[in-house]
Amino acid sequence: MEQLGYFDDITADDLKAMAAATGPKVTIYLPTAPPQHQPQDTATRVKSLVNEARRKLVNAGVPESDAKDMMASFDAIATDAPFLRQQGESLALFAAKGLNLVYRLGVPVAEYTHVAEHFVLRPISETLTKSHSFYILGVSQNKVRLLDATKDSVVQLDLQDIVPESFEEVTNTDDRQATLQNRSVGSNGTMFHGHGGIADSQDAEVSRYFHKVGDSLGDLLGRARSQPMVLAGVAENVTALKASSSYPVVAEDFISGNPDSVSNRELQKSGWEVVRPHFAANDDAAFGRFADVSGTGLGETQPDVIREAAVAGRIDTLFINPSLNASDGTGDVNTAILHTKLNSGDIVIISDGRVENVAALMRY
Structure with a gap:
């Protein structure tokens, strides 16, 4: 079965687990699209990024033994040959105390390791636009x-x-053969019974x-x-x-x-x-609804206000500018992405400049 790559769904249960996680959180992104990255190369870079994340956890005040435990399950990736061969465009790793998530995704990403009080979701927000x-x-x-x-x-x-x-x-x-019963007409060939014969x-x-x-x-x-x-x-x-x-x-x-x-x-x-x-027409229509209520409290562009609304389940549609780097801004946008999806809101990617950073159409 030929396919473009191997892809893992970010499920509703995964989003719930991410939202419930406490303490420092690790986000690792790794491009895995061939032919630039071969399995052995990917294994080496996974090891390097996981070690980098451990160091950042310790620098953030996490005891070294706890940092090691948090990242331990990712060590197996570097030696899992079938998994390393079966990749899509990118690999995403998320870790927190008691939580380890691994996804093969279909969106390109830059290599990135981050430790903060939030997971970084902006670079893969397009995977959440179902x-x-x-x-x-x-x-x-x-x-x-x-x-x-x-x-x-x-x-x-x-x-x-x-x-x-x-x-x-x-x-x-058997039915086809019965329909096509024929009789011989001598040496000139075969004649089929029934109006229209074999063609009909x-x-x-x-x-x-x-x-x-x-x-x-x-x-x-x-x-x-x-x-x-x-x-x-x-x-x-x-x-x-x-x-x-x-x-x-x-x-x-x-x-x-x-x-x-x-x-x-x-x-x-x-x-x-x-x-x-x-899809473009649907996205334009959604943004048009946002533009109609912009400035009224139902159309918001302030990241901190949007974050609070997302956590409260008030966001109908979240508009993301994908051109900003993963490290741009605070955790407001990343938290808003997580809770918008968790509360069954939609995410729309707007890349033509109409959205400077993030915008949201509120349910109420």
Whole structure:
């Protein structure tokens, strides 16, 4: 199964654990995208960054034995060959007393080690923008592929025996042979019984196949999802899938051509170009709602005020300027990111200058 990389979800339970952590907190970021970084190189740099974090903990007043205990579980990463080979764009390590979290992520980061009273989340805030996820369904008669993608990542999903994997899986071979019963007409060839013969029968089976694929998508993914789906295939197949799809959000544009020889990475890049205007429009609409209430208390740009609102669960949408470095500012923005997600708020990346640092649209 070809995929763009290996990616780990930052779950709601992980966010709760991060928010509940007390005392000094460690954040380590490490770029791991090939070909610049090979497994052995990554192992060496993990060791170096973990040792650096230990020194910073001790300098922050943590007893040396406690600092060693806090970072002990990360030492195993440097000797875990399969894990080191299976990387995405970056590696993120978070530690606090009684807490160690490791993530392989799809966003590029700069090498970074930080010890403070907060975790540093700004550099990976884009991984928390679940509103920018999309599906890609690649379909031909030979193969069905379903991908879960973002701008930076793609993973192939298991069809779980719910969505057919190919035309042959839907077609009953015995029924097909019975339909195509033929009789000999001497040495001139074969004549098939029935009006239209083999062509009509084949067309009916192909139509049934695409109907089955489209109709089963809702059973696999849910029939009330808002994550858009991009179809990849020849035009007539895409038309048939759109007509029968039980999944509610199928993009109008599609990736044209037979997808069988196209890699997951190539489909992800093409799919992002299809959905990018959709996401941009949604982000613009959200920022428009913020602009309408800016200065009224429902639209805020002060980081300390935003942090307090996030902790109280008041933030509907948090807008982040990704151009600032991880070390810019205090822990206000990082705390706001954590608690916005913890309280089911949205995060939107605004990189065109409309947001100087951070902004927030309040629920109340």
